[in-house]
Amino acid sequence: MTDKDFNNCVDNYSDGVYRFIVKNIGHEADAQDIVQSAFEKLWVTRAKVEPAKAKSYLFTVAYHQMIDHIRKDKKNNTTDNFDEVKSNVNISPNAELKQILLKAINELNPTQKSLVLLKDYEGYSYQEIGEIMDLSESQVKVYLHRARLILKDKLIHLEKMRA
Amino acid sequence: MKINTNNYEEYFLLYIDNELSGEQKAAVELFVLENPAYQKKLSLLQQTILIPASIEFEDKILLYRLEEMESSLPTSFKQTLYRKETKVVTRFFGTYSMRTLSGIAAILILLFGYKFMHSISTAQNNSEALANNTNSIKTKSNAGYLNKTSNKPNNSSISTISKAASKIVYTTSIVDKPQTIIDPSEKKYNRPTQNENTIASAFVITNAPEDIVKNVPPITTAEPITSSEVLLASESKEAFENLNTENPDRVIYIANMEIDGDKLRGITRRIGAFIKRNKTEKEK
Structure with missing residues (x-):
């Protein structure tokens, strides 16, 4: 990977990595730190990384750093606060359903949340998600389906509440 | 399925x-x-599918890697900044001014050395002259004393006087000029002891009667010598001993300090050679 390739990665993938992290941990500053660390690692190992695999490499690094961050955060007894992100993220004002869905996603465990985000935001396949998260394809499939059903139940519950 | x-x-x-x-x-x-x-x-x-939100990472400038940021200095420039701790070797005669000063110092040393050596030689000459005077005085006094003692053969002190003394008595009595006694003695001290004896004996033989010659045998080292005789001989020998410049074990005494003459000579030679070398370099 050349310097130009690296800067192209910044242009193309930094938003996605940041979005993935900030949606997971719900803290912008920490998410920025994680993204910077991920790109720093990519720069250091740029000679070994092919440009075609740079995106998955960035997500992999960012995901593992995020897991470390979450573990440290749990030790410090701090909780994810998705509402903090809500005020800073441009969300469509008419998407009430989206707000409910984001709240429901926030209640998922970190793995399920990451699976949903990687799938819906980035469009990764099960195999790619498995590579990023160190899971098998079947595990990704099972965990992600469980998450979808949980979200579906929450939506059904919400509709019942409205009704 | x-x-x-x-x-x-x-x-x-x-x-x-x-x-x-x-x-x-x-x-x-x-x-x-x-x-x-x-x-x-x-x-x-x-x-349940999330619609991607328009979230952007605003500080992309923090992630870019520009050439100016990553540009490294050339190694040649870095090498000019390196500092290596090295031992500073100062050459005493390295600079021109030091060479000039050392040359002047060498000339001064030579001048003082020459003056010093000259003073030593003059002091030796003075002491030699003084020794001559004292010897003549002593000889005269001895002669007088011996003349007196020769007239008193029964005195016990006279018996201790050697036959050489009687020899001098004889010569003085024959020549009857005290000044002439000094001249042969001076010559005698500069000669080896063997010649000295032969001359003394010859002198005695030529001038003395046969009966006295028999009583005055030539002076040999085996003969017992009295204290006064030893004192006289040693004083006169030291006073008249010349400085042998060819002697390798030459030692110069300054007060109580002993200086090896060879070393001093070596130093002067080195200084001379150095000055000569500087001169040739300048000429080049």
Whole structure:
């Protein structure tokens, strides 16, 4: 990977990595730190990384750093606060359903949340998600389906509440 | 595998995750069309899909790697900044001014050395002259004393005087000029002892009567010498001993300090050679 390739990665993938992290941990500053660390690692190992695999490499690094961050955060007894992100993220004002869905996603465990985000935001396949998260394809499939059903139940519950 | 009411959920989940092939997708869509009751279930699952929010990483400038940021200094420039701790070797005669000063110092040393050596030689000459005077005085006094003692052969002190003394008595009595006594003695001290004896004996033989010659045998080292005689001989010998410049074990005494003459000579030679070398370099 050349310097130009690296800067192209910044242009193309930094938003996605940041979005993935900030949606997971719900803290912008920490998410920025994680993204910077991920790109720093990519720069250091740029000679070994092919440009075609740079995106998955960035997500992999960012995901593992995020897991470390979450573990440290749990030790410090701090909780994810998705509402903090809500005020800073441009969300469509008419998407009430989206707000409910984001709240429901926030209640998922970190793995399920990451699976949903990687799938819906980035469009990764099960195999790619498995590579990023160190899971098998079947595990990704099972965990992600469980998450979808949980979200579906929450939506059904919400509709019942409205009704 | 065909979609049915038992496995539809898995197909629906794979459908919304875009994990089905085109044919499978078409099969799911056909199933929903054939079973409208399952359309709502599929739409509920589709609602669980997050629509990507327009979130941007604003500080991309922190992530870019520009050439100016990563540009490294050339090694040649870095080498000019390096500092290596080295031992500073100062050459005493390295600079021109030091060479000039050392040359002047060498000349001064030579001048003082010459003056010093000259003073030593003059002091030796003075002491030699003084020794001559004292010797003549002593000889005179001895002569007088011996003359007196020769007149008093019964005195016990006279018996200690050697036969050499009587020899001098004899010569003085014959020549009857005290000044002349000094001249042969001076010559005698500069000669080896063997010649001295022979001359003394010859002198005695030529001038003395035979009976006295018999009584005055030539002076030999085996003969017992009295204290006064030893004192006289040693004083006169030291006073008249010349400085042998060819002697390798030459030692110069300055007060109580002993200086090796060879070393001093070596130093002067080196200084001379150095000055000569500087001169040739300048000429070049």
